[in-house]
Amino acid sequence: MEELILKLKEEIIEVLNLEDVKPADIDENAPLFGDGLGLDSIDALELIVLMEKSYGIKLKDPAQGKEIFKSIFVMAKYIAENRTK
């Protein structure tokens, strides 16, 4: 799980172009949206693309995103349970 969390952090930094942010700076339990990383709705779209491209997970119900993208830890847990690649 720790390996997946680190990989996910690296991918999010790259995809969202989080300049000057390092994996260690991100608290895996902090909220991704609002506080914490302060992501927004466009970032949510980028995360949906990332999930499908890297892990083969297609989010059909947008409401799911709200739960899955709660934090890096929740996201990693969902990926570990549902990944197809």
Added chain:
Amino acid sequence: MSEIYINSIKQISAQKPLTDEWFDAPVRYSENYVRAIDPDFRQYFAPNVARRFGKILKRALVVSQKALEESDVTNPDAIITGTGLGCIENTELFLDKLVREGEELLNPTQFMQSTHNTISSLIAIEAKCHSYNTTYAHKGISFECALQDALLQLQSGGIKTALVGAHDEMTPAYFTLLQKAGFLGQANQTFAGETAVAMMLTNQKTEKSLCKIENVEKFYGNVETWRAASLQVSDIDYIMLGTNGVAETDRIYYENCQKLFPDIPLLQYKNIFGESYTAPAFGVYAAALCLKNGKIPDFLEQRAKLVPPKRESEEQRQNAVRKILCYNQLENKNHTFVCLTSKNLTPKK
């Protein structure tokens, strides 16, 4: 009709960014492709804000912000942008992924920022400006279209302030294509460059005003049939040309000048700022600065071409810079004329 002034101009280009230092000490290049010298963008944006912006957007926002600041305008009545290519870097990234990913799983950010009007709209969002917002994407005359729109609206009294921009980036891939097609990077041609220019136009003359815009005209067709109703050719002190070192292009400029404006000294600017779709904005910028400073730097003069500078002593030269006509042409079909005068010049009755 109101008199219209340029109260500030800011640039990011191959010259030192956000200053007029090039006027006294221009940076010279021997390369055929030069990217703009960027300021430290971290001084202007928080990383979290700027992370989605491509270079063209960062440059456009910074020059716009600085032009607004210098002219003491916080909320312009219009934001009008000219761009030949728009956000070409993001467009390339988006199209590359479109091909690579088989038209699936495309990144929304690059898609959103691949349109031409992203620039003008982002400036409006950052300036919290909800008024007139338009983008002109007309290849090599995009900037003049934007300038003319602003001038007409200001002259008619519909608006009092307009932020006019000219923005283009040149990616390595696009430069390679244009070079192969023979449009850029040819022998003796000025370098391919990038443009980020923002200028504040108002109907109020201030101490900071650089010059007055007398007229902007566009003409399509045989230029010999063009005659500007409001332009007294005999009053023009200099013609600022878009010559770029390509013999065929320059020949068109010189021949048209001989027909339309015989015996008027010629100036250039692409030797300093390079070639791009919106490079004519640098011509207007250079002319405005010449009018403000009351002098023409040697490197802007085309000494060997047709007409030598007619006033050689420094005193004569300073008194002679009262009216400059910027002339740009595209394939000898589209012609644009921007007439600038010294801000203190009183029109003839």
